Amino acid sequence: MDSLESLPIAIKQLIVALFPAEQQALVSILVSITAILAVFPLLFGLTTVIERKGLGRIQNRYGPNRVGIPFTDIRLFGFGQFIADGMKMIAKEDIVPRAADRVVHFLAPVVIMIPALLAFAVIPYGRNMAPLDLECGLLFFFAVGASTELCVFMAGWSSRNKYSLLGAIRAIAQMVSYEVPLLLSTLTAVMIAGSLTPTRIVEAQAGFTSWGLANWFLFTPWGFAGFLLFLTAATAEANRSPFDMPEAESELIAGYFTEYSGFKFALFFLGEYLGLFAMSGLGITLFLGGWHAPCAGLEFVPSWAWFFAKLGALIVLFIWIRGTVPRLRADQLMGLAWKFMLPLALLNILVAGAWRFMTPGPARWLLCAAMLAIPYVMLGRALTESGHLIRRKYTFAE
Amino acid sequence: MTPAFLILALVTLVSAVAAMSLRNLVHCALCLAVTLAGLAGLFLTLDAEFVGFTQVLVYIGAVAILIVFAILLTRGDDPAAQGAPSRAWLFGPLVAVVVFVTLSTALLSWTSERSWAPKSDAVARQAVAVKHIGAKLMNDYVLPLEVIALLLTAALIGAVIIAMHEKASGAATK
Numbered sequence: 001m002d003s004l005e006s007l008p009i010a011i012k013q014l015i016v017a018l019f020p021a022e023q024q025a026l027v028s029i030l031v032s033i034t035a036i037l038a039v040f041p042l043l044f045g046l047t048t049v050i051e052r053k054g055l056g057r058i059q060n061r062y063g064p065n066r067v068g069i070p071f072t073d074i075r076l077f078g079f080g081q082f083i084a085d086g087m088k089m090i091a092k093e094d095i096v097p098r099a100a101d102r103v104v105h106f107l108a109p110v111v112i113m114i115p116a117l118l119a120f121a122v123i124p125y126g127r128n129m130a131p132l133d134l135e136c137g138l139l140f141f142f143a144v145g146a147s148t149e150l151c152v153f154m155a156g157w158s159s160r161n162k163y164s165l166l167g168a169i170r171a172i173a174q175m176v177s178y179e180v181p182l183l184l185s186t187l188t189a190v191m192i193a194g195s196l197t198p199t200r201i202v203e204a205q206a207g208f209t210s211w212g213l214a215n216w217f218l219f220t221p222w223g224f225a226g227f228l229l230f231l232t233a234a235t236a237e238a239n240r241s242p243f244d245m246p247e248a249e250s251e252l253i254a255g256y257f258t259e260y261s262g263f264k265f266a267l268f269f270l271g272e273y274l275g276l277f278a279m280s281g282l283g284i285t286l287f288l289g290g291w292h293a294p295c296a297g298l299e300f301v302p303s304w305a306w307f308f309a310k311l312g313a314l315i316v317l318f319i320w321i322r323g324t325v326p327r328l329r330a331d332q333l334m335g336l337a338w339k340f341m342l343p344l345a346l347l348n349i350l351v352a353g354a355w356r357f358m359t360p361g362p363a364r365w366l367l368c369a370a371m372l373a374i375p376y377v378m379l380g381r382a383l384t385e386s387g388h389l390i391r392r393k394y395t396f397a398e
Numbered sequence: 399m400t401p402a403f404l405i406l407a408l409v410t411l412v413s414a415v416a417a418m419s420l421r422n423l424v425h426c427a428l429c430l431a432v433t434l435a436g437l438a439g440l441f442l443t444l445d446a447e448f449v450g451f452t453q454v455l456v457y458i459g460a461v462a463i464l465i466v467f468a469i470l471l472t473r474g475d476d477p478a479a480q481g482a483p484s485r486a487w488l489f490g491p492l493v494a495v496v497v498f499v500t501l502s503t504a505l506l507s508w509t510s511e512r513s514w515a516p517k518s519d520a521v522a523r524q525a526v527a528v529k530h531i532g533a534k535l536m537n538d539y540v541l542p543l544e545v546i547a548l549l550l551t552a553a554l555i556g557a558v559i560i561a562m563h564e565k566a567s568g569a570a571t572k
Contacts, residue, residue: 143451146459
């Protein structure tokens with residue numbers, strides 16, 4: 001089983017050993033980059049099929065189930081669909097509006113791939129499997145993520161289309177707003193682990209408690225609250241439903257990429273999903289124990305398999321949320337971030353500090369949980385009663 | 399003069415010149431973002447990871463967005479027919495020279511005060527660790543940090559009040 005554990009590293013070393021010594025450092029970097037470039041776009045392709053099938057099931061229809069291997073009768077449950085989609089995207093005509101700013105319009109989908117792919121560099125995929133083990137890895141992740149906003153602006157502005165521009169403005173406002181609770185919710189894990197290095201944060205979650213539960217940050221009160229805040233903010237950052245206001249098709253056609261067609265559109269689509277994967281990977285690293293197994297009996301499974309199993313579970317969760325929760329209104333979206341999530345994220349930092357200095361035991365657990373649960377209920381009630389957050393009324397569905 | 403430095407310096411300078419000379423203000427802002435990214439790259443070549451990433455996070459993630467929105471919300475999205483108004487063209491280089499002289503004298507006096515002996519790689523790396531920056535900020539420089547925090551809080555409250563004002567007067571006229 002040890003050989004399976006270090007299989008990716010062994011393959012990498014095998015490839016690197018093929019080259020002369022002075023080139024090995026460069027080749028090692030290139031192999032890591034190739035692995036990221038191969039794995040995550042493939043995962044994107046599979047996710048689109050799983051998402052369409054999952055949404056189909058939730059909406060009581062089949063979803064794609066025909067396309068399999070060409071020229072045969074093998075259908076593969078429709079999992080050949082993404083290859084057909086990709087070929088369609090490449091073959092489509094590339095339309096650029098006459099009024100568009102051609103240079104910026106062309107650059108936007110290209111530039112958006114840079115932050116989307118760079119973010120994967122610092123995520124630890126398994127034991128000793130972080131492509132770039134930076135001391136400020138977390139800072140790198142957020143710095144890279146923040147530059148997506150400028151690409152969104154470039155796309156929306158250069159199209160010279162009011163829907164594109166409105167979509168871009170909405171997207172940037174939403175991303176800037178939700179970045180605040182996102183950063184604050186990750187701070188708790190940084191505080192307890194005492195490091196900005198993703199690998200170090202994962203190592204801080206190693207081991208198991210006396211009753212067999214893993215030492216993940218998720219199983220502490222502040223970690224649970226932090227993960228929920230992180231998950232909500234990450235959904236908004238990735239422009240996923242129920243926070244997909246920037247591309248609300250009933251109002252804005254397709255938001256900031258309305259005027260993009262063919263492969264440029266596919267690049268935006270890819271960038272969005274890569275952002276979602278990177279965010280999920282960070283959530284796993286910070287709160288879900290990274291590559292660690294959930295209980296002591298399952299440690300024989302290789303660490304990278306655990307990482308990808310957790311990633312798959314989070315992707316399914318995101319699809320599930322998309323299929324069940326209706327879209328928010330723009331003002332509700334901002335209200336949720338600033339009036340509800342921001343105070344709770346700040347409180348969560350306080351609770352994490354208290355957790356650090358209290359003696360371990362059930363009393364600490366209960367006290368910290370109460371410190372979070374009571375303000376949560378009170379804040380929710382206060383906002384509902386004062387009319388800031390109004391219960392959704394379904395005019396036709398009830 | 400490593401190749402990385404040369405490339406980054408070239409990118410930074412070319413985009414800075416473009417940011418000053420292009421006609422369309424949004425293009426200027428985008429070029430400025432490239433300049434800032436180049437500067438972040440220069441910080442990274444100096445092993446100042448924290449400063450480099452903070453530069454990207456703050457200047458590209460926030461300041462560039464702010465500039466772009468300010469242009470968009472104040473001038474509409476039509477490109478200006480002529481170049482940006484440059485009545486202060488004599489004043490600009492003067493300010494630039496003053497800033498450059500101040501910064502360079504400060505830096506030169508700092509290097510003459512301390513022995514500028516090349517440290518070993520490990521020591522240099524240790525010196526820029528995030529932990530040290532945090533410890534310095536929380537011990538030696540806690541007062542400036544608090545003053546900046548106060549200033550930013552005041553600015554935040556001021557911004558909220560400016561944004562709220564319209565709504566309050568609208569309610570009063572009703």
